[in-house]
Amino acid sequence: MAITIDRSVVGSEFDRTTHPPVAQTEVDAYAAASGESCPADGVAPPTFVVSLRSHRFMPKSLARLGRAGLDAGKDIELGAPIRVGDVLTTVSTVHDIYEKTGRSGPMGFLVLRTVVTNQRDEGVAVIDQRMMFR
Amino acid sequence: MILDLHTHSDASEDSRAPVESYLKWLVRKRPLLPIDGIVLTEHRQWNPHADYRALEDKYGLLILRGAEVETDYGHVLVYGVNDAITRRFDFTNVRLPAAELIPAVSALGGIAAPCHPGRPTIGLCAHYEDKPPLEGIVAVEALNGGSRRGENERVQQLIADHGYGAFGGSDSHLVSFIGICATEFECAVRTIEDLVSALQGGGYRPIDFRERLRSEA
Numbered sequence A: 001m002a003i004t005i006d007r008s009v010v011g012s013e014f015d016r017t018t019h020p021p022v023a024q025t026e027v028d029a030y031a032a033a034s035g036e037s038c039p040a041d042g043v044a045p046p047t048f049v050v051s052l053r054s055h056r057f058m059p060k061s062l063a064r065l066g067r068a069g070l071d072a073g074k075d076i077e078l079g080a081p082i083r084v085g086d087v088l089t090t091v092s093t094v095h096d097i098y099e100k101t102g103r104s105g106p107m108g109f110l111v112l113r114t115v116v117t118n119q120r121d122e123g124v125a126v127i128d129q130r131m132m133f134r
Numbered sequence B: 001m002i003l004d005l006h007t008h009s010d011a012s013e014d015s016r017a018p019v020e021s022y023l024k025w026l027v028r029k030r031p032l033l034p035i036d037g038i039v040l041t042e043h044r045q046w047n048p049h050a051d052y053r054a055l056e057d058k059y060g061l062l063i064l065r066g067a068e069v070e071t072d073y074g075h076v077l078v079y080g081v082n083d084a085i086t087r088r089f090d091f092t093n094v095r096l097p098a099a100e101l102i103p104a105v106s107a108l109g110g111i112a113a114p115c116h117p118g119r120p121t122i123g124l125c126a127h128y129e130d131k132p133p134l135e136g137i138v139a140v141e142a143l144n145g146g147s148r149r150g151e152n153e154r155v156q157q158l159i160a161d162h163g164y165g166a167f168g169g170s171d172s173h174l175v176s177f178i179g180i181c182a183t184e185f186e187c188a189v190r191t192i193e194d195l196v197s198a199l200q201g202g203g204y205r206p207i208d209f210r211e212r213l214r215s216e217a
Helices: A024-034 A046-051 B019-028 B053-059 B083-088 B098-107 B124-128 B151-162 B192-201 B210-216
Strands: A013-018 A069-078 A089-102 A105-117 A123-133 B002-007 B037-043 B062-071 B074-079 B111-114 B139-144 B165-169 B181-185 B204-208
Touching: A024 A046, A046 A069, A046 A123, B002 B062, B002 B074, B002 B139, B002 B165, B019 B037, B019 B053, B037 B074, B053 B062, B062 B098, B062 B192, B074 B098, B074 B124, B074 B192, B083 B098, B098 B111, B111 B192, B124 B151, B139 B151, B139 B204
Parallel strands: B002 B037, B037 B062, B111 B139, B139 B165, B165 B204
Antiparallel strands: A013 A089, A069 A123, A089 A105, A105 A123, B002 B181, B062 B074, B074 B111, B165 B181, B181 B204
């Protein structure tokens, strides 16, 4: 199947979610799952941000990129620490979409950027999630 | 003079290597890796405003810039990129016509040289199996640090058949890969114009430092 690259979607916001206050039980569960043996009291491990589940993971009206896709990695820029009780808001946009060719043929890449802020409007994280399609 | 002609910094989407980290690594590895400079060849892009002179002065290494573009004959390194070249060719296009690109870049003051020609799909050898040879190729990357077993070896026949010049590059995307393969020039190369002239004129060879690095480890 041919890969369809429609760059008109770049910059479009597809999700805005305000999450319930961060609970100590969530922090403990994440720390245990990720092998964090000694989390600071009341502060989440930095990569806790990737456990946030927004309403929508992908844009609703996105042209079919290919037959199959996979997670091609994340870049996370960290800001203010996450503390128990913080109310986090995630805003997700299509950051980039492009095509490249590799040993195995053409591939499409979709980069979804999620900006995470807290109730004080402090930047908590910028997450670039890269998806590969072919 | 020894230059690594094929490198990617964190300006490329698939590399996490800052340019300064490459330079620090080369300074640290100087006795093993006698590299005098690198050429940044970011994927599918050209930033006319990038300026690495401060880093060159700080580390005493030459930093030149080119680009790695994608064509219907595989990936191609372009050296001597200028406004005329970027006006004529959209570097983000992954299907650039190689038969047009290679002579046009030469006419516009640069040189376009196929890289990792031994790789499946994105190498020149694979394309020559079902398409006619390209006109105007002066040199190919005979030694690529990212190639798998057999891929560099495959290029030797291509060079023998077509008389291409042979150069080398690390194709580094990670700091510790910088300089593992490079090109030794008989003449001094100080500018990108020098590099274009040297590649067009001959007097260079690929050089492989991997065995030396393995011995040290």
